[in-house]
Structures are given as structure tokens and as C-alpha cells.
Amino acid sequence: MKTTRLQVVLRGVEPAVTRVIDVPASATLPELHDLLQAAVGWTDSHLHQFVTQHVRYGSEPPADAAPEYQRDENDARLTDLGLGFEYHYDMGDGWIHDVTVLGRGDATPGCVRGDGSCPPEDCGGPSGYAELLDVLGDPTNPEHHRMRDWVGNRLHPFNHAATDQWVRRVVGAVPASVRLLLDFTADGIKLTSGGRLPTAVVLGMQEHRPQWHPLGSPTAIEDDLRPLVALHRLLRGVGLLRLHRGVLASTRAAGDDLAVVRRIRSAFEPDTLATEITELTIGVLAVHGSLTRPELAARVHERLGPRSHPGGDAVTERDVQIAIGEQSPIMRGLDLIDDTEWRTWSVGASARSLLPRATMLTETWTNE
Structure with a gap:
């Protein structure tokens, strides 16, 4: 994978906060936002913008921005920002990151x-942070104990290994079940007269995922394996599998891991209840371990907060x-959850490396 090396400096902060990261050279601005959040250690709790000399890119235009100066970040990539730009986060606190393109990076992304x-988060920007550090460093300050309790464990030394892992997880990895089905279809397979996967593929998938059958029994019928049905439908829907004259085959994009991850992510529409519940389910399981479905629903509902x-x-x-039940086939098909123990669910192998917000939740909540 081609990467670009970036230097990130948080402006106006002492001790200095700097990161040097390698990101996919083709990164979109929403992807770059997720990567910068992971690299610095933010929790993606506020609005953000990318600012160049002539243009602002964001998901929501600021009130004082002229229309010709504002662009939708969803239509732009890292390469549109030039060799130096600003990344603004939390317009209230006013965090500004000065980002410089250093050149080509290593073969794989990371910190x-x-x-x-x-x-x-929410400490008042650079000036508020400076005051906070002064209070924390002075046990005689009347606000010392209150502010120490407020900070909790949210202020900790930079951990290179953990940050590198977080950045890599945000870039993403292809779930094993996805790669398995794409490999089965690489040379093309003829579907049944009913448009289902043939027996050989169903048995092959079940050999690797026996828990996909509710009774754990061998089956030759795709419809008996709900995660496989959901996975088949999703991969066709995002253009990783294509049906032509009754033959199902992997598309060219299936050979590019980054393209596979991007297309899978595109199936999860942002800011919808279904996507949010999927992300929260992963985060809750990462924090609390194995849970029954009622226990899981209670904790997800608590994290969801008031919603209508x-x-x-x-x-x-x-x-x-x-909603969790409705999403469970695709969560299982994408290895986001593990229900090998049928009474309880736990996080799956892809829980921390497929959906960026779920990755962020697992990282931040486990450190609470």
C-alpha cells in the first residue's frame, strides 16, 4: 500500500504534542479525520474541519464561511490539501493541528x-489545558482534588505501541469471513436455479464457521446460514461480487484490501440507528466481555442515550x-461478534479493525 507520511503538531500546547504517522496516500478526508483522531488520542466528540489557504473542508459549514470557501469533505482526499494544512477540532475549545506532508511513508500505515x-476533551482549549496542568501540578491549589477527579485517567503519557496499533486498526483489515467467500468465488461459481450459493461453497464456509448454523448441523442450503445470506447480499450490494449470466465472481476491487474495507464500510450508513447500534454493540462487548442479549441490549440502550x-x-x-437481533446476521458474517457460546455474545475478530467509530469506542471505553 502506498502511504504518505504526515507530521502533526497540536498548536499552542506545552509540553508539545506531536505525531508522525503514515496514512494511505489515497485517504479520503473522512478517513484522514479518523486517522488523526486515533493518532492524537481524541474521542471524535466534536465537529472538525480541514483548512487550507483557500478552502475549508468539513461535514458542516461554519456560519461565517462564504459558500465558495467551503467544500464537502466527502468529495475530497488528502491529495487535495497540498503540502501543509490545518486540522481544526472542537470549534468551542479551538484545537488546531498543523499538519505537514513529509513525503512517502513506509509500506504499511501506522504511527x-x-x-x-x-x-x-472539553478542558477549554490550549489556555484551559495550561491552567489545568498548573492546577494538577500544585497540590495546594484549592481546585487540585476536584480537577484530578474530573480528569480521572484521561491524561496519560503517549504510548507509541498503542497509538500505532490504533492507527492501523482505523485503516482497517478485511474480515476473515469476507476473504474466505471472496476466495471461494474468485474463479466464478454458478449459482443455483434459485440464485443461491452452490452446495460446495455453503459446505466450505460452514467448515470454517460451524457456529453459523443455529444447531451446529451440516447444511447444503445457503438460507440455513443467516450470516452467509447477509454476507452474500452485502458483498454483492457494495460491488465486491458480481453476477453475470448466472455466474457469481469476485470483482477487481476484491483484490485490494483497502478497497474491500472501504466498500464494506460504505454499507453502514452514518448517523442511522442501525449503524449506531452496531457500533455501540461492539464497544459494549469490548468493555464488558461476554453478555447475554438482554444484558447487551440494556447496556447499549444506556450508552445510546435519549433517542427517538x-x-x-x-x-x-x-x-x-x-435492532441488535436484526443486525446480528451481518455482524456475525463480518466477524464483528462471536456467538460460539450460543447463550452469550462476545467481540469477534474484526471488532476492532473494521468500523472506525467502533474501533474508537473500544479504545476509549477500555481506558475509562
């Missing part, structure tokens, strides 16, 4: 080096449990 602790359906009715714990 090359760094210094300095990420400030706690389009009609205005509040989202209840029962609604969350139903």
Missing part, C-alpha cells in the same frame, strides 16, 4: 513516532434488543 499527552424514532416515540430497551 512512526510521537510525543506528548493528548489533552482531555422518526415518529417521535422514544427508543426503548426492547427496540434496541430487536
Whole structure:
């Protein structure tokens, strides 16, 4: 994978907060946002913008921005920003990161080096952070104990290994079940008259995923394996599998891991209840370990906070449990959850390396 090396400096902060990271050279700005959040250590709790000399890129235009000066970040990539730009985060606190393109990076993305602790969220920007450090460093200050309790464990030394791992996880990895099905279809397979996967593929997938059958029994029918049905549908929907004259085959994009991850992520529409519940489910399981579905629904509902359906009715714990059940086939098919123990669910092998927000939740919540 071609990468670009970036130097990131958090402006106006002492001790200095710097990161040098290698990111995919083709990174979109939403992807770059996720990577910068992981590299510095933020929790993606506020709005952000990318600012160049002539253009601002963001998901929401600021009130004072002229239309010709504002662009949608979803239509831009790292290469559109030039050799130096600013990354603004939390318009209230006013964190500005000066980002410089250093050149080509290594063969794989990651964090090359760094210094300095990420400030706690909502501490008041550079000036507020400076005051916070003064208070924490002076046990005689009347605010010392209160502010120490407020900070908790959110202020910790830079950990290079952990940051490198977090950045790599945000870039993403192809779930093993996805790669398995793409390999089975690489040379093309003829579907049944009903449009289902042939027996050989169903048996081959079940050999690797016996827990996909509710009774653990061998089956030759795709419809008996709900995760396989969901996975088959998703991969065709995002263009990783294509049907032509009754033959199903992997597309060219299936040979590029980054393209595979991007297309899978595109199936999870942002800011929808289904996607949010999927992300929260992964985060909750990462923090609490194995849970029954009622236990899981209760904790996800608690993390979800007050939410309403389009009609205005509040989202209840029962609604969350139903939504988790509806999402479970694709979560299992993508290795996001593991239900080998049928009474309980736990995080799957891809839980920390497929959906960026789920990755962020697992990293931040496990450090709470």
C-alpha cells in the first residue's frame, strides 16, 4: 500500500504534542479525520474541519464561511490539501493541528513516532489545558482534588505501541469471513436455479464457521446460514461480487484490501440507528466481555442515550434488543461478534479493525 507520511503538531500546547504517522496516500478526508483522531488520542466528540489557504473542508459549514470557501469533505482526499494544512477540532475549545506532508511513508500505515499527552476533551482549549496542568501540578491549589477527579485517567503519557496499533486498526483489515467467500468465488461459481450459493461453497464456509448454523448441523442450503445470506447480499450490494449470466465472481476491487474495507464500510450508513447500534454493540462487548442479549441490549440502550424514532416515540430497551437481533446476521458474517457460546455474545475478530467509530469506542471505553 502506498502511504504518505504526515507530521502533526497540536498548536499552542506545552509540553508539545506531536505525531508522525503514515496514512494511505489515497485517504479520503473522512478517513484522514479518523486517522488523526486515533493518532492524537481524541474521542471524535466534536465537529472538525480541514483548512487550507483557500478552502475549508468539513461535514458542516461554519456560519461565517462564504459558500465558495467551503467544500464537502466527502468529495475530497488528502491529495487535495497540498503540502501543509490545518486540522481544526472542537470549534468551542479551538484545537488546531498543523499538519505537514513529509513525503512517502513506509509500506504499511501506522504511527512512526510521537510525543506528548493528548489533552482531555472539553478542558477549554490550549489556555484551559495550561491552567489545568498548573492546577494538577500544585497540590495546594484549592481546585487540585476536584480537577484530578474530573480528569480521572484521561491524561496519560503517549504510548507509541498503542497509538500505532490504533492507527492501523482505523485503516482497517478485511474480515476473515469476507476473504474466505471472496476466495471461494474468485474463479466464478454458478449459482443455483434459485440464485443461491452452490452446495460446495455453503459446505466450505460452514467448515470454517460451524457456529453459523443455529444447531451446529451440516447444511447444503445457503438460507440455513443467516450470516452467509447477509454476507452474500452485502458483498454483492457494495460491488465486491458480481453476477453475470448466472455466474457469481469476485470483482477487481476484491483484490485490494483497502478497497474491500472501504466498500464494506460504505454499507453502514452514518448517523442511522442501525449503524449506531452496531457500533455501540461492539464497544459494549469490548468493555464488558461476554453478555447475554438482554444484558447487551440494556447496556447499549444506556450508552445510546435519549433517542427517538422518526415518529417521535422514544427508543426503548426492547427496540434496541430487536435492532441488535436484526443486525446480528451481518455482524456475525463480518466477524464483528462471536456467538460460539450460543447463550452469550462476545467481540469477534474484526471488532476492532473494521468500523472506525467502533474501533474508537473500544479504545476509549477500555481506558475509562
